[in-house]
Amino acid sequence: MPEPDGERPLLEVRSISIHFGGIQALADVSFQVAPGEAVALVGPNGAGKTTVFNCISGVSRPDTGSVRLDGHPIDHLSAARRARLGIKRTFQRLEVFPELTVRDHFLVADRVSRGDGRLWRDLLNMGRPTTAELEAAVRVAGVVGLPDALDTPVAALTLGRCRLVELGRALAGRPRLLLADEPSSGLDVTETAELAAVLRAVQRDEGVTIVLVEHDLDMVAEVVDRAVVLDSGHVIAAGPLSQVIADPVVRRAYLGRTA
Amino acid sequence: MSHFLDYAIPGVPYGCDFALMAVGLVLTFRATGVFNLAFGAQAFTGAFIFDLLVTAHHVNQWVAFMVAVLVVSPLLGLAFDRFLFRVIPTASTTAKVVTALGLLIAIPQAIPIIFRNTTSLQTTGFWLDPGHVYLNLAGSPVNGGQLSTTVVTLAVAAALVAMLRFTAFGLEMRAVVESRRLAQLEGINSKRTAAWAWVLSSVLAGLAGVLMLPLSGGNLVPSQPLQFTTLLVFGLTAAAVASVRSIPIALVAGIGLGILQNLITGYLPNSSILSAQNVKEALPFAVLAGVLLFNRELRTIEVSSDPLAACDPPPPLPAVAIRDPRLSVPMTWGFRLVVVGFLVSAATWVPDYWVTALASGLVLSVIFLSITLITGMGGWLSLCQASFAGLGAFTAGELAAHLNLPVLLGALVGALAAATTGAVIALVAARLSGLLLALFTLAFALFADGLLFNLSWLGGGNTVVVPRPQIGPVDFSRGDRNFLGLAFVVLVVCAILVKLIQRGTTGMVLAALRGSPTAAASLGISMLRQRVIIFTLSAGMAGLGGALYGSLLVRVSSLSYLYVYSLAFVVVVITTGSRSVEGAVNAGMSYAVLLLILQTYFPHYTGLEPILFAFGAMTYAAHPEGIVEYQKTRWLNRVARALQALDARRARTAGPDPAGPQPATVGGDISGA
Numbered sequence: 017m018p019e020p021d022g023e024r025p026l027l028e029v030r031s032i033s034i035h036f037g038g039i040q041a042l043a044d045v046s047f048q049v050a051p052g053e054a055v056a057l058v059g060p061n062g063a064g065k066t067t068v069f070n071c072i073s074g075v076s077r078p079d080t081g082s083v084r085l086d087g088h089p090i091d092h093l094s095a096a097r098r099a100r101l102g103i104k105r106t107f108q109r110l111e112v113f114p115e116l117t118v119r120d121h122f123l124v125a126d127r128v129s130r131g132d133g134r135l136w137r138d139l140l141n142m143g144r145p146t147t148a149e150l151e152a153a154v155r156v157a158g159v160v161g162l163p164d165a166l167d168t169p170v171a172a173l174t175l176g177r178c179r180l181v182e183l184g185r186a187l188a189g190r191p192r193l194l195l196a197d198e199p200s201s202g203l204d205v206t207e208t209a210e211l212a213a214v215l216r217a218v219q220r221d222e223g224v225t226i227v228l229v230e231h232d233l234d235m236v237a238e239v240v241d242r243a244v245v246l247d248s249g250h251v252i253a254a255g256p257l258s259q260v261i262a263d264p265v266v267r268r269a270y271l272g273r274t275a
Numbered sequence: 276m277s278h279f280l281d282y283a284i285p286g287v288p289y290g291c292d293f294a295l296m297a298v299g300l301v302l303t304f305r306a307t308g309v310f311n312l313a314f315g316a317q318a319f320t321g322a323f324i325f326d327l328l329v330t331a332h333h334v335n336q337w338v339a340f341m342v343a344v345l346v347v348s349p350l351l352g353l354a355f356d357r358f359l360f361r362v363i364p365t366a367s368t369t370a371k372v373v374t375a376l377g378l379l380i381a382i383p384q385a386i387p388i389i390f391r392n393t394t395s396l397q398t399t400g401f402w403l404d405p406g407h408v409y410l411n412l413a414g415s416p417v418n419g420g421q422l423s424t425t426v427v428t429l430a431v432a433a434a435l436v437a438m439l440r441f442t443a444f445g446l447e448m449r450a451v452v453e454s455r456r457l458a459q460l461e462g463i464n465s466k467r468t469a470a471w472a473w474v475l476s477s478v479l480a481g482l483a484g485v486l487m488l489p490l491s492g493g494n495l496v497p498s499q500p501l502q503f504t505t506l507l508v509f510g511l512t513a514a515a516v517a518s519v520r521s522i523p524i525a526l527v528a529g530i531g532l533g534i535l536q537n538l539i540t541g542y543l544p545n546s547s548i549l550s551a552q553n554v555k556e557a558l559p560f561a562v563l564a565g566v567l568l569f570n571r572e573l574r575t576i577e578v579s580s581d582p583l584a585a586c587d588p589p590p591p592l593p594a595v596a597i598r599d600p601r602l603s604v605p606m607t608w609g610f611r612l613v614v615v616g617f618l619v620s621a622a623t624w625v626p627d628y629w630v631t632a633l634a635s636g637l638v639l640s641v642i643f644l645s646i647t648l649i650t651g652m653g654g655w656l657s658l659c660q661a662s663f664a665g666l667g668a669f670t671a672g673e674l675a676a677h678l679n680l681p682v683l684l685g686a687l688v689g690a691l692a693a694a695t696t697g698a699v700i701a702l703v704a705a706r707l708s709g710l711l712l713a714l715f716t717l718a719f720a721l722f723a724d725g726l727l728f729n730l731s732w733l734g735g736g737n738t739v740v741v742p743r744p745q746i747g748p749v750d751f752s753r754g755d756r757n758f759l760g761l762a763f764v765v766l767v768v769c770a771i772l773v774k775l776i777q778r779g780t781t782g783m784v785l786a787a788l789r790g791s792p793t794a795a796a797s798l799g800i801s802m803l804r805q806r807v808i809i810f811t812l813s814a815g816m817a818g819l820g821g822a823l824y825g826s827l828l829v830r831v832s833s834l835s836y837l838y839v840y841s842l843a844f845v846v847v848v849i850t851t852g853s854r855s856v857e858g859a860v861n862a863g864m865s866y867a868v869l870l871l872i873l874q875t876y877f878p879h880y881t882g883l884e885p886i887l888f889a890f891g892a893m894t895y896a897a898h899p900e901g902i903v904e905y906q907k908t909r910w911l912n913r914v915a916r917a918l919q920a921l922d923a924r925r926a927r928t929a930g931p932d933p934a935g936p937q938p939a940t941v942g943g944d945i946s947g948a
Contacts, residue, residue: 073797074796075793075796075797094796094801095793095796095797096796096798096799096800096801096802097799097801099796099797099798099799099800100799104797104798105797107793107794107797111791111793111794111797112790112791112794113786113787113789113790113791113794113795114790115786115789115790116783116786116787116790120783120786123783124780124783124784124787124798124800125798127780127783128784128798128799128800129798129799132780133779133780133781133783133784134780135776135779135781135808137779137780138775138776138778138779138780138781138782139772139775139776139779140775141775141779142779143775143778143779143780143781143782144778144779182794185794185798186797189798189799
């Protein structure tokens with residue numbers, strides 16, 4: 017299994033396995049991601065990519081194996097605790113807060129990540145957003161391309177724009193590790209290209225580590241340096257993206273043939 | 276051993292009745308996705324019609340049975356399906372539970388009024404004579420009532436299992452409950468399937484009610500029709516044991532509960548806190564709470580979601596979000612004028628009996644605000660708010676009686692006690708959500724009624740005096756006008772607290788949790804932490820309101836805070852609007868005023884007020900924001916349209932804009948931000 021050179025990995029997935037009823041969703045999956053790296057998790061439908069995300073983010077608990085962040089095991093931590101450690105994610109099936117505006121999404125993510133927003137502050141009428149918080153929300157909206165929709169309730173946005181809200185929300189929460197689960201789903205070609213540029217910028221400029229699950233290999237090529245390929249819950253290949261795509265085993269898993 | 280059988284065997288028929296309820300609940304849930312809390316009301320209807328025909332009209336019991344169980348009950352089930360649940364097939368669990376709660380409260384109250392009959396239901400036997408002993412089992416005589424209940428239950432359960440397992444109709448039912456819309460796309464007539472499920476389960480409810488009559492010993496009284504709710508609670512406990520999935524397990528669990536209840540009566544002493552009566556009362560709580568907490572399979576009943584749920588429209592925006600900014604000033608001043616007018620009127624010319632009603636409305640509004648916090652903002656359905664209120668009242672009363680503590684201080688201690696209890700409930704039920712959490716709170720309400728409020732230091736089941744307070748020279752025991760002022764101040768403080776929470780980070784975090792708990796957790800929001808906070812605040816507020824209510828009435832007993840009031844309170848608040856402070860205040864005031872109007876002008880129709888609200892709760896699925904909020908939104912929309920038309924007319928009069936048309940923007944101007 018190729019490892020990031022030199023430094024201690026930010027994320028370490030060690031031999032995780034999980035089954036749902038009689039289905040083995042993941043079997044002995046291992047990989048590492050270095051700080052600041054962008055890695056793709058690719059594979060055909062049902063390969064177990066989202067399950068890996070669920071195990072990393074704490075939504076699911078693996079039957080065996082372990083997940084480590086900065087070298088420390090986080091298996092015993094709840095999803096909320098892991099998020100407070102800097103693991104932020106987007107979802108394959110859209111998960112937004114329909115009653116909140118775009119601005120509220122970014123504000124709540126920002127405050128929770130800073131541990132701000134205690135009840136006593138609300139009771140003393142100190143819960144209103146500060147200028148700095150509002151500016152931060154505008155900045156995030158600019159990054160994800162939603163500056164015109166800040167005051168719009170997300171219930172009034174299209175699916176593609178809601179995907180951007182999800183991404184913005186994750187970014188507003190100051191992620192150290194961003195798990196992006198099919199972020200281009202529902203976006204057109206132009207929007208996908210813009211999203212890829214945003215992810216690349218976030219990784220390069222802000223040093224955010226990214227693990228990307230995506231079917232659009234053009235977008236994957238834009239964003240990541242390395243890929244881990246899953247098929248039926250097993251890691252079948254890992255390494256630089258171009259090398260992985262050329263791997264006959266990977267081609268067979270994707271296309272059912274080697275050519 | 277013979278003693279054991281002496282106690283156990285008579286418990287079997289009761290257990291069979293519980294089992295019929297449980298089987299009906301499982302059937303309805305499996306086929307329609309509705310956890311039908313109105314089952315108790317359906318059982319009551321069947322029993323009432325049967326008894327009315329036999330005892331009042333001397334109709335042959337077989338004819339009466341046919342009419343009650345095979346005609347009226349299925350029609351009632353069909354009506355539920357056709358006019359309520361078919362309209363809301365994809366509504367949330369909370370919406371369905373609230374609709375069923377509305378029925379549970381409205382129907383048993385309405386039927387005796389409709390038929391003008393409030394005498395006791397007789398011990399009318401069905402099929403076999405309850406006065407005749409047909410056989411002896413291990414020395415225990417088994418009479419006709421017990422035998423017919425047992426035989427009918429077992430036969431019905433066997434027929435149902437066979438139908439669900441071996442017929443195409445059973446398969447269709449299972450498909451419909453997974454996704455009504457997907458089943459429909461596959462060519463299954465899901466409406467017909469669901470309608471049949473309602474008919475079948477309603478027949479079971481009617482049957483359970485009729486079979487309960489000979490077992491009740493003439494203790495079922497229409498004026499307290501919610502006795503059938505106890506039957507329902509045993510039924511839903513047995514259904515919970517079966518994870519709301521397996522009819523055979525529900526059957527066995529129901530019978531087991533009946534036997535257990537009888538064994539308690541036989542073996543436990545009749546004195547001390549663990550008296551047979553106390554434990555028997557608390558049995559549903561203990562078993563239901565235990566099953567909810569430890570039956571892991573039960574937690575998955577709400578996990579599977581409809582794959583087509585994304586087709587559902589988003590929740591409606593609050594009225595304030597669509598309000599034209601030009602309306603802010605007139606509405607604010609209008610509201611202030613109304614408040615001042617209310618206070619001046621209450622202090623001067625309003626008659627005393629109206630002052631009492633208004634004071635009662637203000638105090639109830641404090642309790643109802645606790646529902647705004649927990650249900651409107653938290654999204655958790657609590658069915659024990661009246662129990663928290665009772666805890667506050669009894670604590671204040673007992674502290675005043677035994678420690679001479681000023682009653683306002685006692686009320687604060689009572690609020691603290693209720694808040695602590697709320698926090699404990701939130702922690703214990705940490706893994707429960709939605710329907711299961713609601714049932715757990717109902718279990719606590721039963722525990723409070725059966726055991727907690729019978730403790731000597733919480734009233735001991737007797738009347739407790741909660742004196743009126745005195746602050747300096749102001750004596751609140753001299754008439755209700757002073758007390759109204761006190762209630763107003765407390766309500767304003769509580770309302771401001773709720774508003775501040777709503778507008779602050781906590782409000783946003785709760786909206787996030789309501790929208791998507793999974794996404795909220797991915798941001799670092801702890802559901803448990805928020806739940807403990809809101810349960811604590813809500814229970815504390817209910818405790819404070821309960822203590823004030825006790826002080827208004829001066830004498831209260833455990834009957835003043837029965838669990839049925841918790842159900843009624845939720846229904847009332849949800850009818851008017853659970854998401855806003857205005858909704859809670861509207862609920863409190865209208866409930867108290869309606870009660871006074873009915874008592875004064877329609878004394879024959881007491882009990883009508885919960886019916887009106889309960890029917891209102893059935894609109895919850897269509898208008899989750901509440902009737903008042905919905906009407907407010909409609910009105911604001913109408914005004915906004917009128918203002919826009921006015922603007923357009925002015926623009927036409929003024930002529931074209933020399934700068935040309937301005938481009939439309941999706942959002943607002945963000946430069947100010």
